[in-house]
Amino acid sequence: MTSRSPEHDARLLAAAEALATCGDLPALVRALAEALPDRPACVATGAGVHNPERELVEVHICGPAPAAGAAAWTLSESLRQAETDVPQLLSAGAGWLSYDLHDGRRSALYDALRDKGLRRVIVAAARLPGHLVGFVLAGFDGESEPEATLRRRIERLGHLAAPILWVCSLEDRFARGDRRRDTLIELYNTITTSLSFRDVLDSARRVFDRLGAHAASAVCLVTDDQRAYRAHRHRPADLVATEEAEPEACPLAGSVVEWVMRRGRTYHSEELAQQQEFAGDAELARAGVQRYVAAPLLARGRNLGALLLCFDDPHPPLKIDLWLFDNIALQLALTIDNAAIHDQVRRLSDRLQEQNVYLREEIQSQHNFGEIVGRAPAIRRVLEDIERVARTAATVLIVGETGVGKDLVARAIHAAGRSADQPMVKVNCAAIPEGTVESELFGHERGAFTSAVERRIGRFELAINGTLFLDEIGELPLAVQAKLLRVLQDGEFERVGGSRTLHTNARIIAATNRDLLKAVEGGTFRRDLYYRLNVFPIRVPPLRERRDDISALVETFVSQFNRRMGKNVTSIDRAWIETLTRRDWPGNIRELRHVIERSMILCDGPCLRGEPDRANETPPPPSPLPFATPAATASTPVAGALAPGPDTTRLDAVEAEHIRRVLAQTAGVVEGPRGAARLLGLKPSTLRFRMKRLGVTRPRPDESPP
Numbered sequence: 001m002t003s004r005s006p007e008h009d010a011r012l013l014a015a016a017e018a019l020a021t022c023g024d025l026p027a028l029v030r031a032l033a034e035a036l037p038d039r040p041a042c043v044a045t046g047a048g049v050h051n052p053e054r055e056l057v058e059v060h061i062c063g064p065a066p067a068a069g070a071a072a073w074t075l076s077e078s079l080r081q082a083e084t085d086v087p088q089l090l091s092a093g094a095g096w097l098s099y100d101l102h103d104g105r106r107s108a109l110y111d112a113l114r115d116k117g118l119r120r121v122i123v124a125a126a127r128l129p130g131h132l133v134g135f136v137l138a139g140f141d142g143e144s145e146p147e148a149t150l151r152r153r154i155e156r157l158g159h160l161a162a163p164i165l166w167v168c169s170l171e172d173r174f175a176r177g178d179r180r181r182d183t184l185i186e187l188y189n190t191i192t193t194s195l196s197f198r199d200v201l202d203s204a205r206r207v208f209d210r211l212g213a214h215a216a217s218a219v220c221l222v223t224d225d226q227r228a229y230r231a232h233r234h235r236p237a238d239l240v241a242t243e244e245a246e247p248e249a250c251p252l253a254g255s256v257v258e259w260v261m262r263r264g265r266t267y268h269s270e271e272l273a274q275q276q277e278f279a280g281d282a283e284l285a286r287a288g289v290q291r292y293v294a295a296p297l298l299a300r301g302r303n304l305g306a307l308l309l310c311f312d313d314p315h316p317p318l319k320i321d322l323w324l325f326d327n328i329a330l331q332l333a334l335t336i337d338n339a340a341i342h343d344q345v346r347r348l349s350d351r352l353q354e355q356n357v358y359l360r361e362e363i364q365s366q367h368n369f370g371e372i373v374g375r376a377p378a379i380r381r382v383l384e385d386i387e388r389v390a391r392t393a394a395t396v397l398i399v400g401e402t403g404v405g406k407d408l409v410a411r412a413i414h415a416a417g418r419s420a421d422q423p424m425v426k427v428n429c430a431a432i433p434e435g436t437v438e439s440e441l442f443g444h445e446r447g448a449f450t451s452a453v454e455r456r457i458g459r460f461e462l463a464i465n466g467t468l469f470l471d472e473i474g475e476l477p478l479a480v481q482a483k484l485l486r487v488l489q490d491g492e493f494e495r496v497g498g499s500r501t502l503h504t505n506a507r508i509i510a511a512t513n514r515d516l517l518k519a520v521e522g523g524t525f526r527r528d529l530y531y532r533l534n535v536f537p538i539r540v541p542p543l544r545e546r547r548d549d550i551s552a553l554v555e556t557f558v559s560q561f562n563r564r565m566g567k568n569v570t571s572i573d574r575a576w577i578e579t580l581t582r583r584d585w586p587g588n589i590r591e592l593r594h595v596i597e598r599s600m601i602l603c604d605g606p607c608l609r610g611e612p613d614r615a616n617e618t619p620p621p622p623s624p625l626p627f628a629t630p631a632a633t634a635s636t637p638v639a640g641a642l643a644p645g646p647d648t649t650r651l652d653a654v655e656a657e658h659i660r661r662v663l664a665q666t667a668g669v670v671e672g673p674r675g676a677a678r679l680l681g682l683k684p685s686t687l688r689f690r691m692k693r694l695g696v697t698r699p700r701p702d703e704s705p706p
Contacts, residue, residue: 025168036154044113045138056315058079061137089123099120197340284310290312295307373549376546395508396535399516403591409538410469410511425459430471446497449497473512474513543592562600671684
């Protein structure tokens with residue numbers, strides 16, 4: 001047995017005392033350097049902590065300056081187990097190994113040591129009962145084998161260092177556990193403070209950025225049709241951001257997201273440099289990602305997609321790390337689902353608010369013709385068509401002259417259809433300025449144009465699940481016709497200034513008084529849109545084709561105006577009814593209704609006798625009014641004020657004069673309970689449009705009512 005010198009024992013005792021105070025690898029390596037002989041041949045000392053779960057070795061090696069005036073060097077890396085001597089120490093059960101670094105051995109560790117000028121290393125195992133906890137290392141710049149005394153000292157230092165390396169391993173595990181716990185707590189605290197999807201993403205990303213070796217992340221949410229997903233990508237702050245304002249949809253088929261969706265469990269990839277299994281793996285590899293984990297986003301029994309965490313660490317994740325990622329995904333999914341529900345409730349609330357505003361306007365303005373009245377064969381055919389088509393979701397095109405009641409037919413189709421409990425939203429395409437038609441139909445985002453100070457929900461969104469009635473469809477500009485065609489074909493549209501594709505299932509009913517085929521030939525209406533609208537055409541007959549219904553219509557209007565005007569007309573002069581029946585009614589039911597309204601205004605008794613026909617009279621100066629005095633009305637039961645004649649502009653002139661008269665009575669007030677719009681039975685916006693079209697202005701303050 002070889003005897004040991006007092007100096008040798010003293011060094012070992014000092015080393016044991018020094019090692020006992022070490023709390024980390026750098027301190028341990030410094031203590032090892034003090035314990036080795038003070039010889040020029042030994043130029044480096046180091047130690048490694050073995051992590052069998054991750055098959056990694058945390059290595060720390062220090063050495064003197066390679067040349068005069070240079071600084072000492074330090075090598076601190078996390079290496080794969082296979083790149084170190086751990087496999088040999090495990091398989092052979094040896095206490096030490098000695099290598100010539102120039103014998104052809106190739107590894108990242110030994111290449112680095114050769115670069116530092118080392119020629120030989122001795123590695124001594126650091127074991128505790130039952131397992132290898134690491135090793136200590138001594139490096140030399142000479143070729144010869146170190147003497148046995150030095151080798152045994154290095155071997156004993158390995159025994160002394162084993163408890164310290166075990167403590168370092170435990171502390172690393174505890175630190176990782178603390179980070180996992182802190183990550184979950186912080187994630188919960190941050191993502192639950194907001195119900196905004198964007199805020200939830202931003203909060204989660206700040207937590208992701210502190211994950212070890214984290215290179216990038218993506219929250220992949222599957223679209224409603226389950227055919228694609230949108231990847232909300234992110235890189236840590238020190239890398240280039242890749243997040244899009246509204247990410248494009250990526251195909252679900254062949255992706256790792258599809259794998260996670262189908263299996264409902266977490267997937268962790270192999271090294272992407274060696275194996276690429278899914279679409280997108282090659283792109284990740286080119287971006288420097290070595291491995292990734294895809295965890296399912298499960299919330300309330302549904303799979304929303306996958307959380308993708310990408311790493312530049314080539315080592316496989318631990319089971320405990322996979323547990324961490326699963327829990328992160330679970331918390332994130334629940335919060336995303338809550339945010340989606342909150343956003344849906346908010347959007348429904350906004351839509352209901354818009355619908356309420358619209359419906360209040362509709363209620364305040366009386367529908368033009370009440371309910372469908374008539375038994376003439378022509379109107380019975382219309383009623384039969386309504387009954388047939390109402391039970392379907394087919395697009396309907398209603399054609400007919402101005403004033404025949406096309407909107408009433410549209411309301412009847414909606415009321416008898418499957419979406420009767422949903423709103424019917426009407427758009428008068430002729431009454432909307434050309435520059436705002438697109439915004440009116442599809443809505444706009446805040447800032448889309450100069451006056452867009454806030455987001456606006458369009459009529460297609462208001463009519464979702466219900467019916468959208470496009471009156472005067474022939475007046476739409478060609479540019480808007482193209483977008484309307486897309487909605488009819490795919491049910492998709494975007495708000496003006498927006499990039500998000502919205503969907504609608506609203507039933508489309510269109511109406512026009514124009515010959516759309518002639519408009520197609522003239523180039524003012526798209527041919528493809530015409531055929532898309534003309535799925536089920538309904539022609540509403542003019543009043544002259546249903547004269548037998550005039551008496552019933554007059555009675556209906558008298559009943560309505562009795563309620564509105566507070567009158568008590570109980571009978572109608574039969575001779576006047578016969579006169580009305582013989583007229584041609586170029587303005588159709590609307591014209592008939594206006595005649596009855598004027599007659600009701602002038603009627604003071606229980607019998608309605610109409611007003612004198614002034615079609616062929618020269619209006620007396622100074623103000624030609626279409627109304628006779630009550631006395632004249634009572635004594636002269638004739639056809640009314642709007643009998644047809646050779647002057648084709650007479651109806652507009654009468655309407656304009658009637659509006660002027662009512663405006664004079666209300667002192668120019670248009671809106672409100674005493675406004676002209678209420679007296680005329682029109683919406684304020686409709687009255688203003690007619691005033692502009694007819695050139696009617698409000699009376700000056702000094703003008704008195706006639």
